[in-house]
Amino acid sequence: MRVLVVEDHELLARTIGAGLRREGIAVDVVTDGGQALERLDLAPYDVLVLDRDLPIVSGDDVCRRVAERGLPARVLMLTAAGTLADRVHGLDLGADDYLTKPFDFPELVARVRALGRRSGPPVPPVLRCADVELDPARRTVTRAGRPVALSPKEFAVLAHLLGRPGLVVSAEDLLEHVWDEAANPFTTTVKTTLGRLRAKLGEPPIITTVRDSGYRAGD
Amino acid sequence: MRVLVVEDHELLARTIGAGLRREGIAVDVVTDGGQALERLDLAPYDVLVLDRDLPIVSGDDVCRRVAERGLPARVLMLTAAGTLADRVHGLDLGADDYLTKPFDFPELVARVRALGRRSGPPVPPVLRCADVELDPARRTVTRAGRPVALSPKEFAVLAHLLGRPGLVVSAEDLLEHVWDEAANPFTTTVKTTLGRLRAKLGEPPIITTVRDSGYRAGD
């Protein structure tokens, strides 16, 4: 787990850093919000321990920027102001947890661990072939950066082919995996769908035909 | 966001459930740990509000099982025992946050929301897409600066979509996260709600349909 501590009170900063390191956590320490934003661009932190009362760039600002940029770091906000309103406000800014000074060190460690325990869910990979990209989660296909609108069947066929780059995929194989069991095994729908797909993908061809065997993409 | 409340004190359980629902959150309520474990197998909850002092299967046990099974649910532990040692112990068991009774309801809501944010990819506090802005904390939506009045369900659906910009969200996914257990899996309510939502949002469309797959906003 990688943690960035942002705390302008230097002694406290060093103390937190040393304490977390003693727990086997990789820690970087900076003392103002500007440095924090720089560091966040340079390395992927799991947890950000953030003092709210920072000079110049406040903890709230850093927190908001983290959320805006969609950074994966979870934010643990430290503050002297422990009123309910402040706490709620901080959480709504995008902080993931809140701790009021003075705090007990074991609790800080436990909360940092809790935040770092689970990182985001694994993202399904984007399939690529030449200048064609297929994103399964977004259900989008682009060619040279321009979106290509595909029907569900066309999309499924392309995904199946791009998922097996360089391999020859037979029409029977496509029927089995892309179509359901109701598909007529003597149908010509595979070649029709492939024709439409090729037409939408344009030139140069992404999918080649291997006579008597099937189709191939990528490689 | 979908929440499971586990609280053996029935009146308190119902009060929490009703209060969260009023905030547009899909809530299921059970009154013991055994039921909680069953429910957790049946539906993907985002947040678990868990009383620590449960009969038979304790909150600690439930919490441990959640962590062991690698369930995506975040745990907010409720307890009467507010000593530091207890809090640290709870967090080490896998709880993600801690609240001591008696608590203020706005803080419970804020913490549940914060945990719900964490269960997905990090989400900025205000969701935007084109000229539409959605503020989860204020429960407001504006289009081109003009307020749009949405019902709780419509709001929750829009928030779920805007929180996953560019991703295709299936009707099943919406049913699981926006509706609670009472939802009929064969219902047409999702498309009806989406129709009403689109009508209120007006032109140009914010939400697009991906045939056979689901809906997408943003991107």
Add this chain to the structure above:
DNA sequence: GCGGCGGTGACAGCCCGGTGACAGCCGACC
């Protein structure tokens, strides 16, 4: 030349998704 395989265009049926109407339910307000 001819046979077989694969590509292409036209066409029609069908399924999916959108829409409007309606009813039950619940909370608010009187």
Add this chain to the structure above:
DNA sequence: GGTCGGCTGTCACCGGGCTGTCACCGCCGC
């Protein structure tokens, strides 16, 4: 406690685009 109104789930119906079928053509190998 009664009534009203908004929210939400169900249903029936409609329209459009997807997709499977078919006929035909071109190409390649024999």
